[in-house]
Amino acid sequence: MINGLVHWIAQNFPNIYNLGWSGDTGWGTSILQIIYMTFWPSIFGGVLGLFFGVILVLTEPGGILENKFWFNFCDKLISILRAIPFIILLACISPLTRLIVGTEIGDTAALVPLTLGIFPFYARQVQVALESLDPGKVEAAQSLGTSNWDIIFDVYLKETRSEIIRVSTVSIISLIGLTAMAGAVGAGGLGTTAIQYGYRDFANDVTFLATVLVVIMIFIVQVVGDFLAKKLNHQHR
Amino acid sequence: MSIIQLDHVSVTFKRKKAADVQAVQDVTLHIEKGDIYGIVGFSGAGKSTLVRTINLLQKPTAGNVVVGGVDFVEDGKQVISGKDLQARRRKIGMIFQQFNLLNETTVIENIAFALKHSDLSDDELEEKCHELLKLVDLEDKANAYPAQLSGGQQQRVAIARALANDPEILLSDEATSALDPQTTIQILDLLKKLNRELGLTIVLITHEMDAVKKIANKVAVMENGRVVENGNLRDVFLQPKAELTQKFVGGSLAVVDTLKSLNISLAENEALYQLVYSLNNVAKSIIIELYREVGVEASMLYGNVEVLADEPVGTLLITVKGDANKQKATLKFLNDEGVTVTELDERGNRL
Ligand SMILES: Nc1ncnc2c1ncn2[C@@H]1O[C@H](COP(=O)(O)OP(=O)(O)OP(=O)(O)O)[C@@H](O)[C@H]1O
Ligand SMILES: [Mg+2]
Numbered sequence: 001m002i003n004g005l006v007h008w009i010a011q012n013f014p015n016i017y018n019l020g021w022s023g024d025t026g027w028g029t030s031i032l033q034i035i036y037m038t039f040w041p042s043i044f045g046g047v048l049g050l051f052f053g054v055i056l057v058l059t060e061p062g063g064i065l066e067n068k069f070w071f072n073f074c075d076k077l078i079s080i081l082r083a084i085p086f087i088i089l090l091a092c093i094s095p096l097t098r099l100i101v102g103t104e105i106g107d108t109a110a111l112v113p114l115t116l117g118i119f120p121f122y123a124r125q126v127q128v129a130l131e132s133l134d135p136g137k138v139e140a141a142q143s144l145g146t147s148n149w150d151i152i153f154d155v156y157l158k159e160t161r162s163e164i165i166r167v168s169t170v171s172i173i174s175l176i177g178l179t180a181m182a183g184a185v186g187a188g189g190l191g192t193t194a195i196q197y198g199y200r201d202f203a204n205d206v207t208f209l210a211t212v213l214v215v216i217m218i219f220i221v222q223v224v225g226d227f228l229a230k231k232l233n234h235q236h237r
Numbered sequence: 238m239s240i241i242q243l244d245h246v247s248v249t250f251k252r253k254k255a256a257d258v259q260a261v262q263d264v265t266l267h268i269e270k271g272d273i274y275g276i277v278g279f280s281g282a283g284k285s286t287l288v289r290t291i292n293l294l295q296k297p298t299a300g301n302v303v304v305g306g307v308d309f310v311e312d313g314k315q316v317i318s319g320k321d322l323q324a325r326r327r328k329i330g331m332i333f334q335q336f337n338l339l340n341e342t343t344v345i346e347n348i349a350f351a352l353k354h355s356d357l358s359d360d361e362l363e364e365k366c367h368e369l370l371k372l373v374d375l376e377d378k379a380n381a382y383p384a385q386l387s388g389g390q391q392q393r394v395a396i397a398r399a400l401a402n403d404p405e406i407l408l409s410d411e412a413t414s415a416l417d418p419q420t421t422i423q424i425l426d427l428l429k430k431l432n433r434e435l436g437l438t439i440v441l442i443t444h445e446m447d448a449v450k451k452i453a454n455k456v457a458v459m460e461n462g463r464v465v466e467n468g469n470l471r472d473v474f475l476q477p478k479a480e481l482t483q484k485f486v487g488g489s490l491a492v493v494d495t496l497k498s499l500n501i502s503l504a505e506n507e508a509l510y511q512l513v514y515s516l517n518n519v520a521k522s523i524i525i526e527l528y529r530e531v532g533v534e535a536s537m538l539y540g541n542v543e544v545l546a547d548e549p550v551g552t553l554l555i556t557v558k559g560d561a562n563k564q565k566a567t568l569k570f571l572n573d574e575g576v577t578v579t580e581l582d583e584r585g586n587r588l
Binding site for chain 1: 292294322323324325326327329330331333335337338339340341342350351353354382383384385395398399401402408
C-alpha cells in the first residue's frame with residue numbers, strides 16, 4: 001500500500017519524490033525540523049510570554065502589585081520587540097544567538113529568534129486574556145486574605161485558562177508561520193522546503209505539498225487547542 | 238469599643254484631566270458587635286467605597302479605620318502590614334452583587350480556596366467545607382460548578398466561602414440586588430440566622446429599603462459621600478429627619494406627602510399628632526381608648542403598619558379636638574401607653 005503510493009508519487013511527481021524522506025532535504029527531515037522549531041520556541045516563548053503577560057497585569061494601574069516603573073519597562077520592551085519585523089530580527093540578533101546556542105546557523109540557531117519573535121506577541125495576548133478576568137473575582141480573593149501568589153495561580157491563571165489556551169493556539173500558529181522564514185539563517189523545515197526546493201527550483205508540486213503539510217499542522221494545533229479550551233471551560237452552563 | 242470604627246474617613250479619587258471625585262467625605266460611623274447595620278443611598282452615593290475601607294480593599298485618603306480593635310488606618314495612612322492585613326481580612330468576610338465565585342473550580346473547591354492558608358489536614362478541611370455547605374443548605378451541590386447553579390445558590394456558596402475562616406464581620410455589598418424577590422428573602426433570612434446564631438456583625442449595603450427593614454437594627458443613609466442620617470432602624474424609619482431619608486423611606490410612610498395631598502386645615506382648638514407605636518405593646522384601639530379614658534374625640538387621617546426587624550410598628554395621623562388641658566391629657570395618656578407622639582402642623586412639619 002505505502003509502496004504503491006510511493007511508486008505513484010515517483011511516477012507523477014518526480015520533484016517530490018526526488019527530495020526523498022530522510023536525507024538532508026527529505027520530507028521527514030523537514031517535518032521533524034518544523035516540529036522542533038515550533039516546539040522549543042513554544043515552550044521558551046510560552047514561559048517568557050506568560051511571565052511578561054502576568055507581570056504586565058499585576059503592575060498595571062489598578063493591578064494588585066501596581067508599579068509604574070516595572071509596568072512601563074515591560075510594556076515598552078514588549079512594544080519595541082513586537083515592532084521589529086521578524087526577518088530583520090533574525091539577522092540582527094545573530095551575536096546573541098551565538099552567545100546562547102553557540103552557532104548562528106541552522107535549526108538550533110533559529111530557536112533564539114523564533115522565541116524572541118513570538119514571546120512579545122504571546123505576552124500581549126496573555127495580557128488581554130488575563131485582563132478579561134472580572135476584577136471582582138480578584139477582589140473577592142483579596143477579601144478572603146488570599147496571598148498574591150495564590151491570586152496569580154488560582155485566580156488569574158486558573159480562571160482564564162481556557163482563554164489562555166485559545167491565545168496559545170493563535171500564538172503557536174503564528175510561530176509556525178515564522179518558522180517558514182527561518183530558512184534565512186540556514187534552518188530547515190517545511191518553509192525552507194517550499195521556498196528553496198519548490199519555488200526557487202520551479203517545482204510547484206513541492207511548494208504545493210509543503211504548503212498542504214503546513215496547513216495540516218496548523219489545523220491539528222487548532223483542533224487540539226479548541227478541544228482543550230472547550231474542555232477546560234466551566235464559565236457557562 | 239465598637240467592632241468597626243470609622244472616624245472622619247474620606248476617599249478621594251484622583252483623575253487625570255477631570256476633577257477629583259470625593260466618593261466618601263468625612264464619614265464617622267461606629268458599628269457595634271452583633272449589629273446588622275444597613276447602609277442605603279442612591280447609586281454613586283459612596284456606599285461601596287465606604288464599606289470597602291473596612292477591609293482596605295479601598296484605602297482611605299483621610300481618617301482612621303479600626304476594626305476589631307486593630308488599627309488599619311491612622312490619619313489616612315495604612316498602619317497595618319500587608320501580611321497582618323491578610324490575616325485580619327480572613328476575619329472580615331465579604332459578599333458581592335455578582336457573587337464573584339471562581340468558575341473553574343467546583344463549589345467545594347471554592348470554599349476550600351478560602352482555607353488554603355490554614356494548616357487543617359485534608360480530612361479536617363473536607364469536614365469544614367461540608368459543615369459550611371450544610372450551613373447554607375447546599376450539601377448536594379458540592380461538586381457542581383458555579384455556572385450550574387442559580388443566582389441564589391451561587392450567593393449561598395459565596396456566603397459559605399466568606400464564612401470559611403469564622404469571621405466576626407460580614408460585609409455585604411448589594412448581595413441580593415441580582416436576585417429575585419423570593420430568593421432575596423431567603424438570603425436575608427440566612428443572614429439574619431447567621432447574625433443570631435453566630436453573633437455575626439453584618440454591614441448591609443443596599444438600595445432596597447425592604448431588605449434593611451427586614452433584618453437591620455441600625456441604618457445609615459448616604460448622599461454625595463456623606464452620611465446624612467443614621468441611628469436605630471425604628472427612629473430613622475419612622476421619624477426620618479433628612480429630606481433624602483424621607484424620600485427613601487417614601488411610600489407608605491410618606492406622612493408629609495400624605496398631608497400635602499389631604500390639604501387639611503386645623504380648627505382653632507384642634508391639634509395634629511403623628512403616633513408611632515409597636516403593635517406588640519399597644520394592642521388596644523387608641524382612638525377608642527382616647528375617647529373612653531380622656532374624653533376627647535380623635536379622628537384618623539392616615540394609618541399604616543410596617544414590619545421593622547420582625548416588629549410590627551403602627552403609624553397613625555390623628556387630629557384631636559379640645560382645649561389645652563385636653564390636649565395635655567391626651568399627650569400624657571399616649572405617653573403612658575408607650576406611644577411616640579409628634580405634633581405636626583397642617584403641612585406635616587414638626588412643631
Ligand atoms: N476607582 C474609582 N475611580 C474613580 N471614581 C470612583 C472609583 N470608584 C468609585 N468612584 C466614584 O465614587 C463615587 C461613589 O461610588 P460608589 O461605587 O461607592 O457608589 P455606590 O453608592 O456604591 O453606588 P452603587 O449603588 O451604584 O453601587 C461615584 O461617583 C463613583 O463614580
Ligand atoms: Mg456600590
